[in-house]
Amino acid sequence: AAGVIQSPRHLIKEKRETATLKCYPIPRHDTVYWYQQGPGQDPQFLISFYEKMQSDKGSIPDRFSAQQFSDYHSELNMSSLELGDSALYFCASSLKGSMNTGELFFGEGSRLTVL
């Protein structure tokens, strides 16, 4: 079965550079979530999209932006990168309303290292 696809899997950037992470949800899933997980930390919710519209926002820095495209894939854009942005970034997808009926399906994550 198709899973959530994230790219790139690994990314190394310098401070103040820009990075873009991509997420391809499971087919027919209409909701995408982005999470940031630092070493030894729990995943922190960044932002979510339902049917290409932002549906909820968490602790996402102003330097970050995201969108969901017509084919339901999503991109997380991070600018003016800081050392503290180094983390594992997860994308998850689900069907709307599945917060109470099912699970979030997570991709394998994109590991960002900022030097």
Place this chain on the structure above:
Amino acid sequence: QQPVQSPQAVILREGEDAVINCSSSKALYSVHWYRQKHGEAPVFLMILLKGGEQKGHDKISASFNEKKQQSSLYLTASQLSYSGTYFCGTDYNTDKLIFGTGTRLQVFP
């Protein structure tokens, strides 16, 4: 505010049991449980939707006490494959899943 889990870490021998607790200062409408192995994605274990609900599969089960705003995850006869970090999560009736503080479980032979 995120749910708080206890204990923070558990060390077990194969075959031993463990209980992981998840507590919230706000009303819980549902509780999710996930397991995450190091460097991998969180994997869904189960969701509890109603107070008093209990669920389980294999030797992992959970209960949800809505009034106490708590949930517990029970692992019986632990196996090496149970090692990982366990997270509870809740949506606080929104469209986002907020993870708990996590419990690291290590099972040794």
